[in-house]
Amino acid sequence: MEDDLSVIIIEINRLLPQLESFISQFKTIILDTGINVVSDAQGNMSIDVPMNMPDSEANNISARIGVIDRLITSNGMSINDLFNKGLNIEKSLKIKDPTYSSKLLDEIAKFKALNGSYKH
Numbered sequence: 001m002e003d004d005l006s007v008i009i010i011e012i013n014r015l016l017p018q019l020e021s022f023i024s025q026f027k028t029i030i031l032d033t034g035i036n037v038v039s040d041a042q043g044n045m046s047i048d049v050p051m052n053m054p055d056s057e058a059n060n061i062s063a064r065i066g067v068i069d070r071l072i073t074s075n076g077m078s079i080n081d082l083f084n085k086g087l088n089i090e091k092s093l094k095i096k097d098p099t100y101s102s103k104l105l106d107e108i109a110k111f112k113a114l115n116g117s118y119k120h
Contacts, residue, residue, distance in 0.1 A: 012079060019075045033053070045066070
């Protein structure tokens with residue numbers, strides 16, 4: 001059981017920096033291009049581009065932002081699934097050993113902070 005948890009933690013530690021990189025790329029594109037990204041109530045993303053931006057450039061940026069957004073969403077879902085599996089394992093470990101201390105809490109805090117930084 002602890003081996004499974006170790007594998008989950010290794011995977012989380014591999015995915016969290018990727019998520020951070022994707023979010024950083026997303027923010028950089030927005031800052032560098034002057035676009036505005038908004039989401040509606042259903043979570044559909046739309047992009048407002050500066051009036052003087054050529055259509056070809058706007059289409060390119062829109063495609064890049066869409067790909068990065070999907071990577072962020074997919075990566076976040078994978079991490080969330082790993083946390084759920086890991087927390088279930090830790091729950092079992094805590095039952096066996098009441099002094100067991102979670103190895104996931106710091107990573108969960110990092111994940112929440114990253115998610116909080118990704119607003120559009």
